[in-house]
Amino acid sequence: MIRVVIADDQQLIRAGFSALLASEADIDVVGEAATGSEAVDLVARLRPDVVLMDIRMPDGDGIWATGQIVADPLNAATHIVIVTTFEIDEYVVDAIRAGASGFLVKDTEPVELIRAVRVVARGDALLSPGVTKRLLERVSGGLSAVLDTRALSVLTDREREVLTLVGHGLTNEEIATKLFLSPFTAKTHVSRIMQKLGARDRVQLVVTAYETHLVRTGWNAG
Structure with missing residues (x-):
């Protein structure tokens, strides 16, 4: 079972992602966070396999939270996918440098979001070669x-x-x-x-x- 935490400051986004992923037999949404610091604390407590991380959140943005999570050796098995509205190169670069395993925009097709969770859970990168x-x-x-x-x-x-x-x-x-x-x-x-x-x-x-x-x-x- 792939254990997932969703971090986004918009409740509607969290609810939508949660409902979509919960419909999959091999995925379990174990927690949700509305801020960067909440995401860091939640990961430390739950040690999920995958975190879907928004960038623009209060109390620590997604890039900061990613860096904090990756810096903790106890989170070595946790992989982070940055999910944002803004498809800007700098965000992807910052996410890679912070330790994220992938990047998606929020208008990604549902099937692609589900695939993304499975891809990073097995340790693969979620960036196309191009x-x-x-x-x-x-x-x-x-x-x-x-x-x-x-x-x-x-x-x-x-x-x-x-x-x-x-x-x-x-x-x-x-x-x-x-x-x-x-x-x-x-x-x-x-x-x-x-x-x-x-x-x-x-x-x-x-x-x-x-x-x-x-x-x-x-x-x-x-």
């Missing part, structure tokens, strides 16, 4: 002021190759095809890379690929 590449290329110069490749020293050559493809936004299946691996082997490589680098999810792997210049602006995986 969006990921566009956003991270846009801010790649500011992700890390100093190039530090020490993190890569724990990876094998094959794992670096896989991390590069993750950085380009490829799925496990696409990585498997490109490297002539089975999908299971590709998934295993990604899981080991996450473990070695202490990454919460695939988004953090993408950021690492850019920070260490495994992927650079203008490059492609072709």
Whole structure:
């Protein structure tokens, strides 16, 4: 069962999301918060699998709350999806930097919202390859002021190759095809890379690929 907390200052939005998700047999809405600080406290108490986090809330906005939640090691299994009315690049970038696993706008189709919860619950990123590449290329110069490749020293050559493809936004299946691996082997490589680098999810792997210049602006995986 996927346990979800909904954080939004609009009661109607919370009620709508809750009713939609509660209709799914594998999803359980365990709590709701109307402010950023409430969301942080609720997550600390309930340790949900997924948080649907609004950005513009009183008493700590969604970006701040995301950072607070991610900073607590006890919340390592909690994944955050930013849900907002405003589809602006800066919000997505700030959310990624804060530790969010995905980003959705509030007019997303119901089926996509449900899919989003399931995707991030299993540790995958909720950013399409195109969006990921566009956003991270846009801010790649500011992700890390100093190039530090020490993190890569724990990876094998094959794992670096896989991390590069993750950085380009490829799925496990696409990585498997490109490297002539089975999908299971590709998934295993990604899981080991996450473990070695202490990454919460695939988004953090993408950021690492850019920070260490495994992927650079203008490059492609072709």
